[in-house]
Amino acid sequence: MSTNAGIEQELNINVEDMDIVYERPDTLTDTRMHYCPGCSHGVVHRILMEVVQELGIQDKTIGVAPVGCSVFAYSYLDIDMQEAAHGRASAAATGIKRVLPDRIVFSYQGDGDLAAIGTAETIHTANRGEKILVVFINNAIYGMTGGQMAPTTLDGMKTSTSPFGRNPDHVGHPLKITDLIAMLPGAYYVTRVAVNNPRNVRVAKKAITKSIQYQMDGKGLCFVEVVSNCPSGWKMTPVEANKWLEENMFPIYPLGDLKVPSDDK
């Protein structure tokens, strides 16, 4: 009996008999994403849409995308999606939520969008206790425009506009906007997660599930920072980027809850 025969036998599998353990949720479109290899956006898109599917809220969820790499989020998230002007996502989400209070509304923003040009909108949305979810993708760089320094760029980190590394004497230290948000009474649940390994993906998904449940219960603003990578902007391979993320980003942006609801023990 040749070895080949054994392989052929093993490949002779009837798909009908198999259990599906993992598949694309119906809430994600069947589209190839444009994101770079190793980018966190794809994973966050997926867990967000898994939660929407699991909670059965596809037809009542409305998202607002930023200007940045995720401008095309509407191509992938199969729900009502808007792309707001740069920095204005949480303001646009406010308008939507105020006229449709029974819908689940979220904004999805990068660090340039949320923590630079949209700082005022972000702070005031949180301070008003707007009953929306803000998903904050922090990869410490402007990815789409060519890797410029962002407000969240780490001290000493080289970018195209900090060629000698970020100099805090010149431009200050990275802005930990999530910590600021957690200080505001209007913020209900504030947490920092990552999607660099399966364990962290599960934690991140749980945070998003909790946030949407809080919103369904009419609670205040939920803010989920996802400490993310940017292999292209960081000029690293995806594996290197995830290693760099753990070694350099996590000490500055430590994972964990920054604010948990007081009535949630």
Added chain:
Amino acid sequence: MHDVQSIVRIRSGNQMVAEGALRAGCKFFAGYPITPASGIYKTMIDTLPGKGGVALSAPDEISALAYCVGASLRGQKAMTATSGPGWALMTETVQYALMTETPVVIATVQRLGPSTGGATQNAQGDVLFVENCTSGGYTIPVFTPSNPIECYELTHIAFTWSELLRTPVVVMLDKEVGMTSEDVNYMDIHDLTTLSRQRTSMSGNGMDKNIDTYYFENPEDVPSFVPVGGEIKSTVTGSAHNKAGRLQKNSPETLEVLYHLQKKIDANANQMELVKRDIEEGARTLIVSYGITARTAREAVRRLRKNGEKVSWLNVLSLFPVPENKLRNSLHGIERIVIPEENFGGQYRSVIENVFDDQDVVGVNKIGSMITPDEIIAKVV
């Protein structure tokens, strides 16, 4: 020893804007990432600190221009660079700079609008948006280069006029002009004279109140500059003000200041006129171009003449104030003006039609892709 005949480098229009600014003595730059203008930001960040200047990353375009105005209030030559969406945010401080007579240069590299539009698509749709951005309808001088050398020269000239007139001046590129890299022979750059604003000859102890820091004799005169943090107490406001720079409502002096802000530009409009001309005796059509369409127009002219047809061409480098005299004296024997523009409404055409209302003005308009020489040729008589 041998004479240098050429120093050739590959440069983009954006890089040459930055280099022209440095040549003009720009010592302060603030920027925010935006395609297709990021190359100016990047070049300034890379080079300005080494030349003793300050290059700062701003959290948005509102701050970027405000930083520049702050630096210029002290007397530094300052510049920022953006595109349509960033220009939208800057219009507040553009008006503030105009009202406070603070020189500042803004390079804006057009992309397809409106709103976020098409970041990587060329357009010439910001002509009226840039020019008509003020409450009150003041003239914003706008220069429009069509190649890297002109980017260098016109940025330098923009600084000159900004300094001399104490007003914001715009260098308006389009994406193709800003982001296309080509060979640049530095020996082709014309001699440029660097000029700076006239500074006050007054002296003081910093405590004198009510000095007319914005004093002018005639409305078209430009007041000498009193820097903040200097010997003379300086008061600056974006509100309507008298010649002491203090808020005042509807006084004859305040209204005089408001007229003066426009008259100082009108009085210098003739001198600001800048065009390149290729006039052919006997031509019945004048092609008027600016920005990237100049490159297409040149090819259209070449093809027409190759076929023995007569045509004249004028490329506008100073878009606003409208170079009325140079346009007018290019119209001998002209029966039709053809203006190719990468916008659908014919924005500069509408301006030209107003100025030359007895002329047959025809547009070649398109968005989404570049105008071809043949599309221009089809409109030539």
